[in-house]
Amino acid sequence: MPRYDGPLLSANGLTRAYGRLQVLRGLDLTLESGDALAVVGANGAGKTTLLRVLAGLMRPSAGEVRVEGRLLSAGDPDARRPLGLVSHHSLLYDDLSLLDNLMFAARLYGLRDPRRTSLAALETVGLGSRADESPRRLSRGMVQRAAIARALLHQPSVLLMDEPFTGLDSPAALQLRALLAAHAGAGRALVIVTHQLAEAWELASRIAVLVGGRWALEERRTGDVGAFLPRYHALTSA
Amino acid sequence: MSDSLAAARTVIRRGRWIAAVGLAGLAGVYVLALQYTPMEASQGLAQKIFYLHVPAAWTALLVFSIVGIVSALYLWLHDPRLDLFAEASAEVGVAFSAIMLTTGPIWAKPIWGTWWQWDPRLTLTLFLFFLYVGYLALRSAVYDPAERARFSAVVAIMGLILVPFVHLSVYLFRTIHPMPIVLKPSAPSLPGVMLRTLLVSFAVCLVLYAGLVTMRYGIGLVQHAREGAIDNA
């Protein structure tokens, strides 16, 4: 099978309306291997919509998304395979143990030896000892780690994250950053949608600001978050 | 935005004209039915309601089919105007359905001696009403316009496919549980003059539908244009 050399994720002309309201107005996006893109913007700017369109959870009214060169569409399940999602919801079932939750995901992805793979994933995020517990009994930080374990189970090349730091205290946020930093690397890309820019700053290699469904800014991440914030506020209050 | 608003208002105006013609036609049908159509021998004056009931029923069924077909087109083409048209048709259709349901028992009581019968046709009219109401209730319970359009399209298509099953199952039910055979008021061989009145009435119903649905569609377009203007401001 020929090795795919192009961008891991590419989107062109993404447009999405809510009724007559244009939420995304012709957005383009390219993610290369090793990229970690932080998408920031005020509430209602279209960040979550963008992420859902990139994940294939929402169909754009115009434009297309390609994952590893393959067109993303509801009718092509395998095109979604390289994608992983971490949202501020855990995507877990309260009535199943962490292990059962992960084994279910493993089976959905057709992975070999679901049990071993799931246990290993839980160990990686430090939840090996809690494998038989329900998500109900865990702290928010632990649930988020379990959600990440679930998202990374099938080793996605593109990890999409929607407000992953929501509700996490400083130690938990630190752990999360460590986990994500470990995941980043060759052959992988990351998109973090957040309004807590400080949390995502160190992880990001690129910053993009979404204002009114369009990019107001898109550049490599350099320097200090403190230096960036005034420019960010200027863009989003315009 | 003001262009689409102006276009929408034109649509409403056109609809108003057509509806006015339809209403005039309706008055004409009343005159035709009461004055120029012979009295039916066995049923007398009560039979006249037939000229309203049957065309209303045909129209309700036809309009429901339109809602189903337009809904299927919407799921294929994703054009919001198709959804607006389906909604407009359903609101007009439910009115015809209500007319059909109320004129039915009014006619039945003096003729059959009973308000209602569970024969295939009457049962179908009742179901059609329920399907219309279900469609409209679902629409009022969903806020996201795209989701509302998708969901109601699914229900409309399902409902359309259900119609023949209701007819078939009630027919089988009646075959198994024979009920007293009652006089079928719309005899298969309808004298020419009565058939003519019936068909004229049906044509008038169609004109009325066309006018009302155009008006309602126009109103839908206005709302659609306004929502965009407010949110895009």
Place this chain on the structure above:
Amino acid sequence: MSAHSSRAITRSPVRNTLRLAGVIAAKDLRAEFRSRTALVSALVFAALVLVVFNFARDPTAVSATDLAPSALWVTFAFGAIVALNRAFSMEREHAALDGLLLAPVPREALYLGKLLANLAFVGIVEAVTLPLFILFFDVDLRHALPGLVIVAVLASIGFVAVGTLFSAMAVRTRFAELMLPVLLLPFMVPPLIGAASLTARLLADRPLNEMFGLLRLLALYDLVFVILGTLLFPSVVDE
């Protein structure tokens, strides 16, 4: 090359869809048996409906055998509606549905998986209600049992097929618990007509050849609405 594809097990699309449907159904059943909430509620509800039927009739005027088809099928129908909400409510809790939609799972597999799980629940409710009916109403239905099972399966597939589709929508509306019955009940009538009539005939020991028309109706209904549900389900879950 991304590591995930080397670990994936590849199969023919149809087998894969069936496998995934089984995985999803198994997850639903596992989750329900841990908490048993929906199941117990549906069973208790069914039992209560039977109790109401008992007190709502005059035993001297209506024999239990005459009442059986209505009592059984009304109970099954309402028990099914109570059980149907479970399938997609559980997916809303922590946006678990997103996980299902993101995974390389065809929408058809999701629909079929939920359909199978719902059938299992409705089947359990029916399997418990029937002996309860025999108990409460003191009527011997054993002679008709094989036929009753066939009828129950055929009729249940029909309204569960429609109910699975509609509950996926209803769960996202206002007044979800009211919207599902309003949408679903018209669709339950043809299978109910078939099932109640067949039940009455079975209890009266009528010959089998009289029943083919109704059996064909049930089978046709099942076929049409399972196919239609499979075709329309993506429009419900894909935004």
